Amino acid sequence: MIDQLLWVIFPYVCMAFFVFGHFYRYKHDQFSWTAKSSEFIEKKQLMIGSLLFHIGIIPVIFGHISGLGIPKEWMRALGVNDHLYHIGAVYIGGFFGIVTLAGMLLLTTRRLAKHNVRKLSATSDIIVNVLLLTIVFLGVYATLVTNHAVPDFDYRQSISVWFRGLLIFNPDASLMTDVPLTFKMHVLFGFLIFGLWPFTRLVHVWSVPLNYVGRSYILYRRHQRK
Numbered sequence: 672m673i674d675q676l677l678w679v680i681f682p683y684v685c686m687a688f689f690v691f692g693h694f695y696r697y698k699h700d701q702f703s704w705t706a707k708s709s710e711f712i713e714k715k716q717l718m719i720g721s722l723l724f725h726i727g728i729i730p731v732i733f734g735h736i737s738g739l740g741i742p743k744e745w746m747r748a749l750g751v752n753d754h755l756y757h758i759g760a761v762y763i764g765g766f767f768g769i770v771t772l773a774g775m776l777l778l779t780t781r782r783l784a785k786h787n788v789r790k791l792s793a794t795s796d797i798i799v800n801v802l803l804l805t806i807v808f809l810g811v812y813a814t815l816v817t818n819h820a821v822p823d824f825d826y827r828q829s830i831s832v833w834f835r836g837l838l839i840f841n842p843d844a845s846l847m848t849d850v851p852l853t854f855k856m857h858v859l860f861g862f863l864i865f866g867l868w869p870f871t872r873l874v875h876v877w878s879v880p881l882n883y884v885g886r887s888y889i890l891y892r893r894h895q896r897k
């Protein structure tokens with residue numbers, strides 16, 4: 672029963688919140704659809720932290736798509752044997768994971784320790800930072816430590832198969848029963864952040880606000896006389 676709750680009901684509830692929450696937010700609260708930048712309070716740490724986080728997370732996303740989405744047999748057919756995959760996942764995944772973690776650590780300490788940034792933060796901003804930090808830490812820990820500590824464990828035969836089952840509405844919760852705790856927590860917190868996503872500043876991802884990099888703090892617009 673608990674396995675069904677954690678590995679079937681909970682992920683679907685989070686996915687439903689993710690999809691319908693975005694529709695709701697877009698329809699009812701479009702004005703607050705923003706990254707809520709705090710760069711006018713503190714710029715240097717934000718720039719370094721944000722750059723590290725974003726440089727790290729993009730390859731990590733591609734790693735998740737290939738590790739979770741592409742079956743082992745297809746990888747082998749493409750010429751990527753298990754050993755090669757493992758080396759890539761640990762070294763490349765580990766490297767970009769650490770870059771993401773460094774960025775997230777900087778962003779979270781900045782948000783909590785800088786008085787004015789903290790005062791400007793809503794509860795949801797703090798939850799997003801702490802949750803992302805926890806997820807990224809657990810992901811890096813699982814990749815670099817758990818994979819070595821439990822060498823017989825292969826997430827591509829358990830987590831990945833379960834994950835693809837979820838996407839085709841045929842999940843098998845029993846595949847997750849013997850997964851090490853660090854991976855389990857990483858996955859559960861991962862789904863949680865997707866469930867909370869539409870109600871936080873993370874919605875800015877869909878607007879790709881690249882103009883933030885070079886924009887002015889304040890925009891002056893000429894008053895158009897009729």
Ligand code: HEM
Nearest residue numbers: 731734760764765768771806807810811814826858861862
């Ligand atoms: C929602 C479902 C998710 C699943 C099923 C999942 C699964 C995994 C797995 C299996 C690994 C280990 C990869 C390896 O050992 O080679 C991993 C690592 C990692 N995950 Fe996730 N993850 C999820 C969500 C997230 C989210 C939302 C984030 C970040 C915001 C994230 C960040 C990371 C990082 C930084 C690593 C370590 C670097 C890497 O191996 O790519 N994950 N994840």
